[in-house]
Each structure stands twice: as structure tokens, then as C-alpha cells.
Amino acid sequence: MNLKEYNGYQSYDYLTANKDYKKYELDDDLERVPPFSLDLTEEQEANLKEIFTKHPVVSLRDHGFIVPEKSEDILPYCGELHTAFHYEGIAKSGMDVMFENFMDGITIITSKNGLKWDDVIYMLGMRYADIQKQDTVFIASSYKDLQQAKQKKKVAVLPSLETANILENEVNRVDILYGLGIRCMGITYNESNTLGTGLAEKNDGGLTNFGRRVVERMNQLGMIIDISHCSDKTSIDVIELSQDPVFITHAGARALWNTPRMKPDYVLEACAEKGGVIGICAAPNTTLTKRSSEHTIESVMEHFEYIKNLVGIDHVGLGPDTFYGDHVALQNAFDDILRISDSHSGESFEDSAYVKGLENPTEAMKNMVGWLIKNDYTKSDIKKAVGWNAMKIMKSILKD
Numbered sequence: 001m002n003l004k005e006y007n008g009y010q011s012y013d014y015l016t017a018n019k020d021y022k023k024y025e026l027d028d029d030l031e032r033v034p035p036f037s038l039d040l041t042e043e044q045e046a047n048l049k050e051i052f053t054k055h056p057v058v059s060l061r062d063h064g065f066i067v068p069e070k071s072e073d074i075l076p077y078c079g080e081l082h083t084a085f086h087y088e089g090i091a092k093s094g095m096d097v098m099f100e101n102f103m104d105g106i107t108i109i110t111s112k113n114g115l116k117w118d119d120v121i122y123m124l125g126m127r128y129a130d131i132q133k134q135d136t137v138f139i140a141s142s143y144k145d146l147q148q149a150k151q152k153k154k155v156a157v158l159p160s161l162e163t164a165n166i167l168e169n170e171v172n173r174v175d176i177l178y179g180l181g182i183r184c185m186g187i188t189y190n191e192s193n194t195l196g197t198g199l200a201e202k203n204d205g206g207l208t209n210f211g212r213r214v215v216e217r218m219n220q221l222g223m224i225i226d227i228s229h230c231s232d233k234t235s236i237d238v239i240e241l242s243q244d245p246v247f248i249t250h251a252g253a254r255a256l257w258n259t260p261r262m263k264p265d266y267v268l269e270a271c272a273e274k275g276g277v278i279g280i281c282a283a284p285n286t287t288l289t290k291r292s293s294e295h296t297i298e299s300v301m302e303h304f305e306y307i308k309n310l311v312g313i314d315h316v317g318l319g320p321d322t323f324y325g326d327h328v329a330l331q332n333a334f335d336d337i338l339r340i341s342d343s344h345s346g347e348s349f350e351d352s353a354y355v356k357g358l359e360n361p362t363e364a365m366k367n368m369v370g371w372l373i374k375n376d377y378t379k380s381d382i383k384k385a386v387g388w389n390a391m392k393i394m395k396s397i398l399k400d
Helices: 042-054 073-080 086-092 117-131 145-146 172-181 209-221 232-241 266-271 297-311 327-333 359-375 379-397
Strands: 096-100 137-139 155-161 183-185 224-226 246-253 277-280 315-320
Touching: 042 155, 042 359, 042 379, 073 327, 086 137, 086 359, 086 379, 096 266, 096 379, 117 155, 145 155, 145 246, 145 379, 155 277, 172 209, 224 246, 224 379, 232 266, 266 277, 266 297, 277 297, 277 379, 297 315, 297 359, 315 359, 359 379
Parallel strands: 096 155, 137 155, 155 183, 183 224, 246 277, 277 315
Antiparallel strands: none
């Protein structure tokens, strides 16, 4: 179903393992957790196939990244230039377009805490080199590129950055990043930076003067703005200042789960009123709800339905934020550095080991779309949420 080209290539096959780079045992099994089924009827399966075959399928946040098998290897692995990308898994995902930040937040090649200029530039160069050697994905830099993905039988990767920390106080770095292919960038992560307040901070100062300059420059260039990890005031400041619609690529509704990682109604409504799109996140232990004691596709899609009812079907999308291997182990490894626990604070819950039905990119988009079909969404509404909403905004922002 909308399968992409895959010729068996694995990351850095053009090099010799343990000679040119250190090889780690990877948690790359596509069936590492028990299989999940939506038990769709034949008619529903046919509708699913039609959606994926005829219409653009856009993930607003997913990753080809593969976690090491041993949790103690995670930090040293992320300090290496050579981290693996699951081309086979992405080829089977059914996606046409993937917002991919190449895990810039956990890239610690030259520093202990990451989110540094050299870390990100090294990471981008190495990932691009590997991508040049395979046939499954290609780097997209324009709306025209995105349109060609289905015809090419490849996944158009839209290079993104989780946060703009690496700008420091240099606004011209936005242009440099654009020249290096970056087409979407978050303003902050969980902690504050020179642009504004992160979502895990106790005091919310909003967007800084420098942050305002960056938003203006991103608008001038045609770079998509992402406020998924911004504080509430920073989010509103960005929405009001930006000339273009703003994306929340991967989040959920705070009305359902009261943590900083989720967005309050007034931010969701402001984003939609500006013409933006909100992608529903499925990273473990984020989009939980009071109805479920564990994180599953049902709780994730409860967030989808809440936000759809709040802002309308024209302003929702899918941003699962999945990758390959143990997501929770990686969260734990980087908790002190990225303040992940702080972003999940405010509710009492026991960690789910993974999200049932949304374990990795290979199954995530297919199961989210399948859920919409099973729950009697119209084809018109499904097409919007799965891709057309995002494509409409990208057409207005990205420069050909």
C-alpha cells in the first residue's frame, strides 16, 4: 500500500563497519512489540488503500532514527557521527511526505548537552551523505518536490529542526540553515533559549526581541514555523507576529491531559484562526487521557477528535513523532538534558512502555488513518487530515 522503493540499503553500507565507524547493535526489528490490528472490514481496508494510493499522506513529525538495542549505548551512540536510519521501515510506512528533524535534539557529537551549531551541522552533513546513497527517500526543498513523492515512489523528507537553539544570537544563521535545506524550524524546546520561553519553564516571558527577528526572517525566506515546544505566551506571540500560518506539528489538547507538553484551547484556536494546522502526537506518555490507564491509539485519537471539534477538520493533521526502537529508553537517557519529565508533569500516571498501535513510523500513519475510517469519518475529512490540510499551507509558505 503506497510502498516506496527499497533496494536493501542500510545506513552507511558504502563504509566498512568498525573500521570507518563504530557499529552498535540496533533495535531495528519492525515487530519488536506484539502485533496490533484494527480489525478493519474488507471494505474499510479498500478505503484505506484508496486514501494511501490516491492522496498525499503527510506526517508532520516522524523519524527514521533507530535506537541502540542496549539502553547503556544510547548516549555514546548519539555522540557518534554515524547513527542509523531505517530506510526499509520508512519505505513500508505509506508516507509521501515526512517532516524529519533527524533527532537534532539528541545529537551530542561535539558537546555534552547538544543543540549546538556544530552538532547540528555535522549531523545534517552526515545524514545527507547517507541519503545520497539510497533510493527510498529524497530531500525536498519546495512544494513541487513534495508533489512528486507519490509519482517517484519515494518519501519526500522535509528537513526540519526541533528548536532554534543553535542560532544563539545570529539571525543570519536562519538563512544558512535554509541554504542547507532546512524548511521547518521550532522556536524553542522545553527550556528557554534566546528566542523565547520553552514549555517547561515556570515563568513565561514569551517571545524575545531576537525571537521576533527570527520569525520575520523565517517569513521572508519561506521557512515553516513550528511552536510545538513553545510556552503558551511564546506560542501566542509567534502566531500574532507571523505573516504566515504557523504549525503545531506534534502536540495534543491540555483540556484532556493537563501537562505543559499539551496545548491549551486558546493556543489551538489562535493557531487555527491564523490558518495553521495542529498535528496530533503519539510519542509515549504524551497524549494520554483520563479515560485510559495506558497510552494507546485510542487515547491519541481522543486528542484528535477533541481538537477537530474545537477548531474544525481543516486545521488538524497527524504528527505521530515515532521512530524505531525503545522510545521510552531514549526519553529516559536524555531526561536530564532535555527536561522531558518536566514537560510531562502535572498528571499522575505510570509510564507506558510504548503506544499500542503506534509503535513506529511503519504502522503509525496507516493505523491512524485506519482508525478514522473505522470510526466513520468521511473520505473528504480523512483526505484533509491525512495530507491536504498540510499541503495547502506548505504551498503558500514554501518557495519553489
